[in-house]
Amino acid sequence: EVLKGKIFKTSKKVSLGKVLVTLQFVVSIVLIASTILVNRQLSFLQNKNLGFDKENVVLLTIPKNESDSAKLETFKTTLASDPSIHSVAASSSVPGPVIPINMVNDGNPDLAKALSMQMLFTDVDFVRTMNMKVVAGRDFSKDFPTDRTEGFILNEEAVKKSGWKSPADAIGRNFQWLRPGTVMKSGKVIGVVQDFNITPLKSAVQPLVMHILPQRYQYLYVRFDQSKTDNVIGTIEKKFNEFYAKQSFEYSFLDDTLASMYKSEKKLGAIFSYFSFLAIFIACLGILGLSLYSIQQRVKEIGIRKVIGASVP
Numbered sequence: 001e002v003l004k005g006k007i008f009k010t011s012k013k014v015s016l017g018k019v020l021v022t023l024q025f026v027v028s029i030v031l032i033a034s035t036i037l038v039n040r041q042l043s044f045l046q047n048k049n050l051g052f053d054k055e056n057v058v059l060l061t062i063p064k065n066e067s068d069s070a071k072l073e074t075f076k077t078t079l080a081s082d083p084s085i086h087s088v089a090a091s092s093s094v095p096g097p098v099i100p101i102n103m104v105n106d107g108n109p110d111l112a113k114a115l116s117m118q119m120l121f122t123d124v125d126f127v128r129t130m131n132m133k134v135v136a137g138r139d140f141s142k143d144f145p146t147d148r149t150e151g152f153i154l155n156e157e158a159v160k161k162s163g164w165k166s167p168a169d170a171i172g173r174n175f176q177w178l179r180p181g182t183v184m185k186s187g188k189v190i191g192v193v194q195d196f197n198i199t200p201l202k203s204a205v206q207p208l209v210m211h212i213l214p215q216r217y218q219y220l221y222v223r224f225d226q227s228k229t230d231n232v233i234g235t236i237e238k239k240f241n242e243f244y245a246k247q248s249f250e251y252s253f254l255d256d257t258l259a260s261m262y263k264s265e266k267k268l269g270a271i272f273s274y275f276s277f278l279a280i281f282i283a284c285l286g287i288l289g290l291s292l293y294s295i296q297q298r299v300k301e302i303g304i305r306k307v308i309g310a311s312v313p
Helices: 016-047 069-080 156-161 226-243 254-297 299-307
Strands: 057-061 085-091 101-105 115-122 134-137 151-155 174-179 182-193 208-212 219-224 251-253
Touching: 016 254, 057 226, 057 254, 069 085, 069 219, 069 226, 085 226, 115 156, 151 156, 151 174, 156 182, 156 208, 174 208, 182 208, 219 226, 226 251, 251 254, 254 299
Parallel strands: 115 208, 151 182
Antiparallel strands: 057 219, 057 251, 085 115, 085 219, 101 115, 101 174, 134 182, 151 208, 174 182
16 A cells, blocks of 8 residues: 555655655665765775885884994895895884874074974985975985084975975074973984875875984885795895894884774775665665566556557566
């Protein structure tokens, strides 16, 4: 009786059956649209240019508080001498939701006017190893010994927050790393790199400063030859154990580390896909049922149409 529209009629004679069918398709359309949206967002997260090359990079955990910087440099040189390894760099952090924030300023004697910026302690090879784009000034260089004690590299967002007109305008500016009431390091801006996403793409790029401080290094970034992926891990582990026999060998691939930041989004995409499939399947069953019911109600009409020459389709 409901399907025939003989009960539950509104003032405009719209049957409850039609309302339910319409609602079913509205839900299906919403789920399909949501699935497409989520999948496009996931594709964006996986394929967006982050401002550095995330492919073919192994992350190694090195002993914390490793005070022997000469030993670390020797280890880096040993790794880089292998034909399957292109370059090696050290850093205090890996990409993730939390990057340390420190206080900095432009050399203003009033330390109370400091700015908060993300900070990476890196070595001279970091920018080159990560294939970052230098938009003004230059990269750290072993040819300039003062880079270790006085050099700072900023991203474009840090230049904006500092109030400078352009990346080129920032080059040569005084810059300081601060602790409450104390100047930890003073120097000048020697370069500006293009903004890069070291935190999840759910948040905007933050002002970031890079400078050299070997005491804070905790990770090595090893860029390797893609054609020799199968052997490179064994090679790295062997050399790691030679230098740090008491430290367990821990590694991950940079692209996997970045992908792990979006586990919840991937689960959400999978859930939407399952529900969309279920909704489409149920909607198709509904179409089949309505079609069969409509045919049964119009058998005589169909017969007349066929008699006067209508085709089966």
